[in-house]
């Protein structure tokens with residue numbers, strides 16, 4: 001083993017004093033936090049073509065697991081099987097909170113390790129099917145070396161999830177970080193730095209770029225949100241690196257990995273969803289995916305983090321072509337899809353409002369049946385057969401078109417996934433007790 005600690009001392013000190021994100025273990029009794037990176041439906045769909053059976057021999061590593069959001073969510077879904085979930089973080093204060101959360105939930109399927117990601121090749125933990133590393137590698141001395149360390153313990157057919165800061169959507173954060181670096185004298189304690197930062201922010205003129213974007217960051221820094229811990233993490237961090245889309249592709253390539261896709265804001269990473277000018281659309285359609293993703297990021301300017309899957313070999317996500325798969329609704333449609341189907345009147349458009357998302361759902365006899373079967377049980381083969389039997393006039397081509405339309409509307413917004421029929425196995429938590437950690 002090398003003598004180097006494998007982490008930056010100032011970064012470790014921050015997370016020992018300010019474990020991130022702030023969590024109260026008692027909250028576990030009333031809600032379960034969820035995020036795409038820990039959602040087995042999302043993981044299965046994007047990384048395993050919908051066919052992974054998580055019930056036997058599945059091994060997951062949550063690297064830089066912090067105060068436990070993802071490890072708890074994964075462990076909760078994998079409660080009743082032999083899956084092993086390993087939590088690794090260099091901050092013992094963070095681990096204490098994560099462990100306390102697991103105790104409240106009586107979870108005993110997590111192995112807890114305090115240590116550095118950089119030591120993974122030497123820790124003897126074996127290989128993993130899935131590695132989740134959210135908001136960590138941009139705080140390492142070298143993001144590239146961190147990703148290599150993760151890759152060294154990835155199973156050949158496994159997948160990695162990364163969240164890394166995004167350049168354009170965080171521009172106002174970097175402006176503010178620069179101002180604070182100039183303004184706050186060296187040598188102050190962490191609480192003193194936070195106090196000075198708060199005073200300065202409160203006094204800033206409206207022209208300041210951070211103030212103009214304050215709504216985006218309010219939760220992160222406000223006392224009702226992530227408070228001093230969030231403010232320090234956002235504005236006073238000693239190591240904070242961001243990436244644009246071409247840099248993500250270069251990072252992946254440098255480690256011999258392929259970028260599988262962006263599971264969270266999928267819709268946003270395609271400029272065709274934001275541009276209506278026909279000439280521009282024609283040009284954009286000719287471009288390869290990396291260039292299109294890069295343009296989408298630059299034209300939107302509001303992607304503040306990149307969330308994406310990586311694997312050693314390029315592979316297709318689950319697709320409607322695979323007849324053994326079934327439709328599985330998620331988010332608020334998890335329990336509501338059959339109710340929605342029952343209320344659909346053919347010929348009308350149903351308005352489905354869910355937080356900031358509003359869907360206009362065209363109702364037809366076919367779409368009504370599709371919504372009635374988003375159960376993870378009925379294979380697409382059987383669904384097509386049932387639709388044809390119930391609606392004799394519906395041609396296979398017409399059924400296909402409607403399936404594609406429903407899928408195109410729901411999947412990129414996280415409402416619908418494809419999963420092998422009847423093989424999902426794991427427990428889908430009660431949605432009414434789920435709290436979104438971020439946009440999913």
Ligand SMILES: C[S@@+](CC[C@H](N)C(=O)[O-])C[C@H]1O[C@@H](n2cnc3c(N)ncnc32)[C@H](O)[C@@H]1O
Nearest residue numbers: 007015064065066089090091116117134135136
């Ligand atoms: C911003 S927090 C993110 C926590 C968690 N992944 C989440 O998204 O809620 C970053 C975490 O990475 C951990 N970390 C940073 N560098 C590390 C390293 N070299 N090895 C292990 N953990 C590290 C920190 O201790 C901290 O808990």
